[in-house]
Amino acid sequence: MKFSEVVGQERVKDNIRSMIIQHKVPHAVLLLGSSGVGALPLAIAMAHAMVCPSPVQGEACGACPSCNRSFKYLHPDVHFAFPTTGKDVTSDNLLPVWRNLLMKKHYFTKDDWINEIAADNKQANINKEECFNIRRKLSLKCAEAEVRVMIIWLPEYLGKEGNRLLKILEEPPPDTHFILVAEQSDQILQTIMSRCQLIKVPLLTDEVLDKTLKSIYPSVTDLQLNTVIQLANGSFSEAIALMAEQExxxxxxxxxxxxxxxxxxxxxxxxxxxxxxxxxxxxxxxxxxxxxxxxxxxxxxxxxxxxxxxxxxxxxxxxxxxxxxxxxxxxxxxxxxxxxxxxxxxxxxxxxxxxxxxxxxxxxxxxxxxxxx
Missing domain, CATH: 1.20.272 (Zinc Finger, Delta Prime; domain 3)
Known part of the structure; x- marks a missing residue:
């Protein structure tokens, strides 16, 4: 994924590109933004740029074999951890479902994910086994890139298990970067927050939503568009859901x-x-x-x-x-x-x-x- 595929958020994109160009990406970054504003797509675009051997102005080139693997979510140095259901179920068990959802759409909510794994009535969390897996994966050397990236989506669901990651977050192995993607900072352990550089991802402006939705739905009426934008409250995923329900x-x-x-x-x-x-x-x-x-x-x-x-x-x-x-x-x-x-x-x-x-x-x-x- 490239930054150009992320809706709006130009200021945040410029900030991240600048970090990559200057080789000053912190070892742990926390992208904090409401559901649907683009924090996860930004994290993915950032990771893909970091593992690309020939980035262009802080952006993945999109043409090399590494990018080909990245864009299919198969790059061996880009790892994901996310909420699952079940005592011993980890992200590795659900990676095919995760990849399939990302290939379909980059903007989705926690509820979309829970529906995707058919776990409507189960409590989602990032469990103890997941924390062990994160530490195990990052104890190995990079497979092909100069760096490796661990994206943790919704660290709010770590709960007390987050304490198991404190040491590796503070002192990660060489050439290792964490990108945490969160929606509610008050539900994240402060000891985790303090170990990350915070990047706030704001709500999308009405102008950005207007332009983007018109390009996707060229036949939408002004009345429909205005209603959707008012209801979406700066969330692209909410706007898309509203458009789908319009009929x-x-x-x-x-x-x-x-x-x-x-x-x-x-x-x-x-x-x-x-x-x-x-x-x-x-x-x-x-x-x-x-x-x-x-x-x-x-x-x-x-x-x-x-x-x-x-x-x-x-x-x-x-x-x-x-x-x-x-x-x-x-x-x-x-x-x-x-x-x-x-x-x-x-x-x-x-x-x-x-x-x-x-x-x-x-x-x-x-x-x-x-x-x-």
């Missing part, structure tokens, strides 16, 4: 939900929840994000008007009716609940219970009977 998501379903919540018919709400409960977790999360976007648009509707509040045109009639019956306070309560339940869904809350509870509370708010916020 059967979200306005009609959201309108139907609001009507059922307003009426408060328990049987109708229960049937609606049964339909939503069979969706994938990712689709459920996207739907709540879409709902949040709509509620926030309703809050600013009286001030900014329809166009600037970014409410989809198919939701205009519904938005006007809801604004006529809901106060700002009620909308703030609904927004708070949706935001709170998005976090619960990310933590694997039961979707059937979650959406039914949310529907009941929305009904209470709409009828001005909700007092426990």
């Amino acid at each position: 059967d998501m979200n306005a009609g379903i959201l309108i139907d939900w609001m009507r059922k919540c307003y009426k408060g018919n328990g049987l109708e709400m229960s049937r609606w929840v049964d339909e939503i409960a069979v969706w994938t977790k990712e689709k459920q999360k996207i739907f709540i994000r879409y709902s949040l976007h709509f509620f926030r648009g309703l809050l600013v509707l009286p001030i900014l008007g329809q166009e600037k509040s970014n409410i989809p045109k198919e939701m205009i009639a519904t938005s006007e009716k809801l604004r006529a019956i809901l106060t700002d306070k009620q909308l703030e309560q609904m927004t708070h609940l949706a935001d709170e339940n998005f976090a619960h869904l990310e933590r694997n809350a039961n979707p059937k219970i979650l959406f039914l509870d949310l529907s009941i509370k929305f009904h209470q708010i709409m009828q001005n009977k909700f007092f426990n916020l």
Whole structure:
């Protein structure tokens, strides 16, 4: 992979290229960025440039036999460690699946990975055996490149096992580099953080997402594009997921939900929840994000008007009716609940219970009977 394949992040790319050109790559780097902003692709492009025998301006040449192996994720001096499920399952056991996913797409989430290995209901972690494997691999000499690179994706999942890597992180073998790719710094052992040079990977700008999505989906309408960019919150993987869901998501379903919540018919709400409960977790999360976007648009509707509040045109009639019956306070309560339940869904809350509870509370708010916020 080359840096030119990474979406946006020009400042971070320049920083990494400069390190490579000047031969000043630290022995341990931590790329920290939210899901979908490109931290993993940056790490891979960095590793491929480091093992390329003829890099061009800090970038893998892409033409040599070494790059040919790298771009197929077969280079013997580029190693990966990532969360797995099962007591003794290590990254080596799942390398074919990992390579296959990377060949399909460079931007994916932890949930995408868990779905790929069919481990929906299992706890992912980087276990003790993985730590032993990392130390064993790095005790050997480089196979063909002048350096070797160990990429650890989501070191948050090391937990207390991270203590087993402290010594090798602080004093790695000669010509050895670690690139850690993390999303949540508060979940990483501070002793690991302190041994790495931190490189922050920011959210992608709306301009970058706009340009990139237009190149991938040339027929996308401005309304669709604006809605996706607002919901994606600077994440390219989220934007791609939203584009994939555009056809059967979200306005009609959201309108139907609001009507059922307003009426408060328990049987109708229960049937609606049964339909939503069979969706994938990712689709459920996207739907709540879409709902949040709509509620926030309703809050600013009286001030900014329809166009600037970014409410989809198919939701205009519904938005006007809801604004006529809901106060700002009620909308703030609904927004708070949706935001709170998005976090619960990310933590694997039961979707059937979650959406039914949310529907009941929305009904209470709409009828001005909700007092426990």
